[in-house]
């Protein structure tokens with residue numbers, strides 16, 4: 001048995017999506033910019049995918065969707081674009097949070113070097129951003145508020161609609177990194193007053209290397225990649241048609257099944273959380289209720305997260321100690337530190353992210369294996385008593 005429980009890092013491609021993509025890897029290989037029928041078949045697929053994505057995330061117009069290479073590119077383009085718009089009006093202040101994905105944080109660091117002032121809000125102990133904190137930090141020169149929809153490490157869901165309402169009222173652009181939310185939570189960008197929103201296909205059973213950026217009509221995007229006039233001049237380069245078709249098919253399938261999947265997943269999640277909290281000196285990271293249905297994040301006192309992961313891998317379980325992007329770094333998770341988890345406990349953290357492919361039997365095996373591994377590590381630890 002090998003159990004995949006790292007779905008916040010990447011998900012398996014579903015059969016339906018694979019089937020949807022195959023013709024575009026095979027016979028429909030034309031360039032969508034070509035005028036001949038080969039090209040036009042690809043162009044039709046591109047148009048349909050754009051409409052589907054617009055519908056699912058609640059965009060008003062399909063032209064508000066730009067296809068990108070993934071969540072990181074969408075985040076970069078959204079933030080750089082809002083900074084450019086602000087800059088032209090003398091607005092050089094940006095509000096974000098301490099527990100964003102690095103695609104957001106590193107982009108903000110770059111802007112800071114270029115003279116922007118960045119305010120990073122602290123989430124509360126449960127991993128939730130307070131709307132009133134956003135409101136009180138907005139200034140007359142605030143160009144952008146960017147707050148993630150759901151956190152990738154602790155799964156906590158942010159009050160995005162409330163933040164959107166505040167930003168709209170104050171005339172500030174609001175971007176949300178919805179990479180963990182799309183396909184997992186109901187999104188209605190227009191109604192939620194979201195101006196820009198990032199998604200990535202491989203987080204909802206679509207292919208890697210395919211993402212989308214929603215930007216409300218009237219918000220001009222800065223081109224990060226120069227070249228041809230693809231994507232209405234917002235991103236050059238021949239479109240990744242198989243990836244885009246897979247993204248749209250996966251998003252539709254995920255969105256059609258959100259309620260069913262979440263009901264199933266939250267039951268599994270709660271079972272695993274309950275089982276793991278039976279282990280002495282264990283804490284749950286992130287709000288108990290306001291969290292993604294598949295997310296479990298716990299800290300075990302006296303444990304090195306890396307050793308635990310290796311032991312679990314030996315037992316046939318793929319999990320994570322935090323985000324995949326930082327797992328090579330020896331520093332404890334910036335997300336856990338931001339919510340006030342002490343450094344020692346942050347080093348002993350484990351993220352299990354389930355998908356609808358996981359079963360009850362697997363959940364039970366995970367609980368049993370983690371218990372054994374933690375006991376084992378603590379028994380052999382020179383400092384644990």
Ligand SMILES: *Cc1c(COP(=O)(O)O)cnc(C)c1O
Nearest residue numbers: 070071072101103152179180200
């Ligand atoms: C995975 C992830 C990203 C990056 O997406 P890629 O498609 O891997 O570039 C950005 N933000 C969050 C919250 C993520 O979970």
